[in-house]
Amino acid sequence: MDAKRVEAKWQKKWEETGLYRFNKEDADNKLYCLEMFSYPSGAKLHVGHWYNYGPTDSWARFKRMQGYNVFHPMGFDAFGLPAENYAIKTGVHPQDSTFKNIETMERQLKAMGATFDWDYEIKTCMPDYYKWTQWIFLKLYEAGLAYRKEAPVNWCPSCNTVLANEQVVDGACERCHSIVERRNLTQWFFKITQYADELLNDLDKLDWPEKTKMMQRNWIGRSVGGEVTFALDGRKDGFTVFTTRADTLYGCTYVVLAPEHPLVDEITTPENRAAVEEYQKMCARMGEIDRLSTTREKTGVFTGAYAVNPINGRKVPIWVADYVLYSYGTGAVMAVPAHDERDFAFATKYDLPIERVIKSADGGEDALPFCEDGVLVNSDKRDGLTGAQAREAILNELKEQGKGGFKVNYRLRDWLVSRQRYWGAPIPMIHCEHCGTVPVPESELPVQLPYDVNFTPDGSSPLASHEGFMNTTCPKCGRPARRDPDTLDTFVCSSWYFLRYPNAHDGSEAFNKEWTNKLLPVDKYVGGAEHACMHLLYARFFTKALRDLGYLSFDEPFKSLVHQGIILGPDGMRMSKSRGNVISPDGFVEQYGSDVFRMYLMFGFAYTEGGPWNDNGIKSVARFLDRVERLVERAIALRGQKGRSDEEVEYVRHRTIQAVTNDTEKFQFNTAIARMMELVNALYKYEGEGNVDGTYLEAVVRDLMLMMAPFAPHFIEELWEKMGYPYSVFNQKWPEFDESKLTRSHVELALQINGKVRGRITLPSDATQEQAKAAALADEKIAAMLEGKEIKKVVVVPGRLVNIVAK
Ligand code: ANZ
Numbered sequence: 001m002d003a004k005r006v007e008a009k010w011q012k013k014w015e016e017t018g019l020y021r022f023n024k025e026d027a028d029n030k031l032y033c034l035e036m037f038s039y040p041s042g043a044k045l046h047v048g049h050w051y052n053y054g055p056t057d058s059w060a061r062f063k064r065m066q067g068y069n070v071f072h073p074m075g076f077d078a079f080g081l082p083a084e085n086y087a088i089k090t091g092v093h094p095q096d097s098t099f100k101n102i103e104t105m106e107r108q109l110k111a112m113g114a115t116f117d118w119d120y121e122i123k124t125c126m127p128d129y130y131k132w133t134q135w136i137f138l139k140l141y142e143a144g145l146a147y148r149k150e151a152p153v154n155w156c157p158s159c160n161t162v163l164a165n166e167q168v169v170d171g172a173c174e175r176c177h178s179i180v181e182r183r184n185l186t187q188w189f190f191k192i193t194q195y196a197d198e199l200l201n202d203l204d205k206l207d208w209p210e211k212t213k214m215m216q217r218n219w220i221g222r223s224v225g226g227e228v229t230f231a232l233d234g235r236k237d238g239f240t241v242f243t244t245r246a247d248t249l250y251g252c253t254y255v256v257l258a259p260e261h262p263l264v265d266e267i268t269t270p271e272n273r274a275a276v277e278e279y280q281k282m283c284a285r286m287g288e289i290d291r292l293s294t295t296r297e298k299t300g301v302f303t304g305a306y307a308v309n310p311i312n313g314r315k316v317p318i319w320v321a322d323y324v325l326y327s328y329g330t331g332a333v334m335a336v337p338a339h340d341e342r343d344f345a346f347a348t349k350y351d352l353p354i355e356r357v358i359k360s361a362d363g364g365e366d367a368l369p370f371c372e373d374g375v376l377v378n379s380d381k382r383d384g385l386t387g388a389q390a391r392e393a394i395l396n397e398l399k400e401q402g403k404g405g406f407k408v409n410y411r412l413r414d415w416l417v418s419r420q421r422y423w424g425a426p427i428p429m430i431h432c433e434h435c436g437t438v439p440v441p442e443s444e445l446p447v448q449l450p451y452d453v454n455f456t457p458d459g460s461s462p463l464a465s466h467e468g469f470m471n472t473t474c475p476k477c478g479r480p481a482r483r484d485p486d487t488l489d490t491f492v493c494s495s496w497y498f499l500r501y502p503n504a505h506d507g508s509e510a511f512n513k514e515w516t517n518k519l520l521p522v523d524k525y526v527g528g529a530e531h532a533c534m535h536l537l538y539a540r541f542f543t544k545a546l547r548d549l550g551y552l553s554f555d556e557p558f559k560s561l562v563h564q565g566i567i568l569g570p571d572g573m574r575m576s577k578s579r580g581n582v583i584s585p586d587g588f589v590e591q592y593g594s595d596v597f598r599m600y601l602m603f604g605f606a607y608t609e610g611g612p613w614n615d616n617g618i619k620s621v622a623r624f625l626d627r628v629e630r631l632v633e634r635a636i637a638l639r640g641q642k643g644r645s646d647e648e649v650e651y652v653r654h655r656t657i658q659a660v661t662n663d664t665e666k667f668q669f670n671t672a673i674a675r676m677m678e679l680v681n682a683l684y685k686y687e688g689e690g691n692v693d694g695t696y697l698e699a700v701v702r703d704l705m706l707m708m709a710p711f712a713p714h715f716i717e718e719l720w721e722k723m724g725y726p727y728s729v730f731n732q733k734w735p736e737f738d739e740s741k742l743t744r745s746h747v748e749l750a751l752q753i754n755g756k757v758r759g760r761i762t763l764p765s766d767a768t769q770e771q772a773k774a775a776a777l778a779d780e781k782i783a784a785m786l787e788g789k790e791i792k793k794v795v796v797v798p799g800r801l802v803n804i805v806a807k
């Protein structure tokens with residue numbers, strides 16, 4: 001088949017007839033199938049795009065044939081750093097390169113033959129989209145969920161920008177790998193922590209990969225413990241530590257403050273000041289992940305000051321050490337070296353006392369550090385209590401004395417959303433000398449991103465130097481005021497795009513409440529596992545916040561989630577330009593057509609796993625399609641011929657329908673295709689044996705075509721037409737299997753002698769092992785071969801084979 005011609009032909013026809021248009025009148029029957037939208041970074045679709053969009057499109061087509069009104073939109077996550085970095089390098093304006101890339105990608109996505117309904121396309125960099133991103137910002141601000149504060153931020157000296165914690169990997173910038181520094185800046189934050197508990201608890205309701213849910217749980221990091229307040233020696237005031245092990249309080253032999261803790265400067269004694277300041281400077285240069293690393297040697301310095309343990313009045317030295325993070329808990333810890341790995345290593349290194357206060361419950365004297373729960377010793381009146389009892393008793397006592405209490409902590413931080421970059425949605429806020437921070441009135445949205453901006457980074461926001469943009473009047477007092485020069489993190493744009501699709505071109509509101517509540521949540525969301533902790537968490541937060549603001553009536557945006565695996569280079573390594581192992585889809589699509597390429601991606605890999613690329617697989621898929629085409633030609637040629645139907649074919653037919661239906665539902669495309677191949681083999685055998693019934697053959701081939709249509713859409717649509725069936729195969733009903741045909745009345749057994757196949761027999765499928773054995777030995781050919789030999793053993797594998805061991 002001439003794939004190129006056929007693909008162009010059907011793409012045109014599908015488009016002309018509006019085959020994939022979502023039917024608004026039938027919204028009750030909707031199925032919202034969504035792939036994570038594309039980032040228009042390169043002009044070409046790579047294997048990763050194909051692997052995400054091709055198979056998911058097949059799934060959408062399958063659902064359509066099952067009778068769903070599939071809503072399958074596509075758009076572009078069009079703001080962001082890469083376009084801006086590219087602009088800085090080449091001078092091409094981010095808007096120009098972005099639009100150009102989008103245009104190319106649209107064309108390629110259409111050439112893939114995917115069922116996207118382009119009527120609902122969105123591009124986050126368009127004013128008619130980011131107007132509503134800004135509107136959501138204002139709504140969150142009104143609700144107290146957006147606020148500004150000065151905070152130490154991760155600063156990338158090379159990108160000249162602030163990075164979110166998630167964008168710092170091993171202390172380096174995720175994009176350019178420069179070592180990240182800490183700086184203080186006034187920034188906008190979204191209060192995602194307000195939803196920490198709900199974000200955690202609702203994970204249980206979701207049909208998501210278990211691993212992803214686990215990653216979100218860890219990211220949220222709910223930790224149940226308590227706070228203990230230590231007084232500074234000789235003073236009334238003090239500081240508080242967060243601990244999950246209040247039961248070990250009697251074993252605290254020193255305390256540690258994070259190097260950034262504000263108390264450090266105040267309490268450090270003159271003799272220790274030089275060393276402490278030197279140490280603080282060194283820490284400022286290090287990333288959080290490095291500091292937390294369990295393998296790195298712990299370092300620290302003594303402040304010269306002492307604190308008082310509230311449970312027993314003991315004086316303990318105050319140290320500064322970088323294994324304590326300022327951003328977690330209270331930025332201070334009580335150290336119990338006998339029962340904590342890190343404290344133990346630190347105390348050993350700096351020769352601090354190590355005192356056991358926990359024994360294992362079975363009475364054994366375990367080696368230190370003993371980090372499990374146990375029974376208290378050397379703990380005064382608490383000796384003999386279990387860990388749980390002691391935590392309860394100690395925290396209650398401290399609570400009564402106003403020196404502590406129960407506390408739940410989260411690892412999750414509020415989401416830092418301001419970026420000192422150009423290519424993003426401007427933050428809709430105005431700073432007035434008289435009125436402070438004032439929101440832009442809704443009627444004045446969007447705050448347009450100007451085109452003529454010098455985006456070469458100089459450490460401040462590019463918009464700050466655009467006077468036309470910056471100068472405005474205060475909406476409150478009418479006096480001259482300045483706009484906020486920062487833009488929003490692009491994760492803000494992608495946190496609500498799935499809400500916009502159904503309302504893509506609505507100029508009057510971000511989304512229509514009734515319509516959105518009808519079309520959402522997304523029924524099936526497909527995208528990369530790398531989004532487990534950012535995009536997928538932010539989108540959940542937005543959904544919950546907008547629900548509480550009265551706009552949405554559902555709690556979760558994505559009911560069911562699938563992560564595609566990763567296609568690696570033939571060398572088994574991640575594809576990358578620097579490794580030179582990148583596979584480009586173009587040559588293959590050119591040579592074999594998009595259907596073969598798509599189907600190879602679905603056949604050659606377990607969808608959620610991926611794996612190394614291999615050229616041979618694509619050839620076998622191409623051969624398979626050729627075989628199907630010949631089969632269809634035979635079915636046409638044999639029309640009207642009377643003959644026999646076939647019980648084995650009938651069995652394989654129904655088993656295949658059952659398996660393909662189940663496997664496709666679960667994104668197990670490779671096994672579904674393997675089943676279709678078996679059906680094709682069975683049909684070839686039947687056809688080869690002659691005396692074929694034309695009507696029967698055509699009926700089975702028709703089922704095969706229906707099942708294959710989602711997997712090789714252009715190819716099957718063409719054959720469907722060749723058969724003389726009405727347009728379109730995608731308007732047909734998915735085949736159903738007949739339960740009663742799923743058992744065979746007869747089975748074929750292979751007959752082996754010493755493991756080698758020597759013949760075959762057909763037996764009733766309810767034959768016993770004894771009957772199978774007797775029939776095998778009675779087989780003429782087998783009996784002849786066994787003559788003069790001694791039979792040692794006969795093994796029957798029911799339904800499959802009989803193996804005779806003979807000498
Ligand atoms: C005393 C103690 C004794 C602790 C013991 C553990 C074992 P999660 O579960 O992660 O919340 N910690 C508290 N704040 C910290 C910070 N800012 N930086 C580094 N470590 C910090 O861990 C809570 C435990 O981590 C706390 O309980 C504290 O050490 C430490 F045998 O307090 B523990």
Ligand code: ZN
Pocket residue numbers: 432433434435436474475476477478479481
């Ligand atoms: Zn004002």
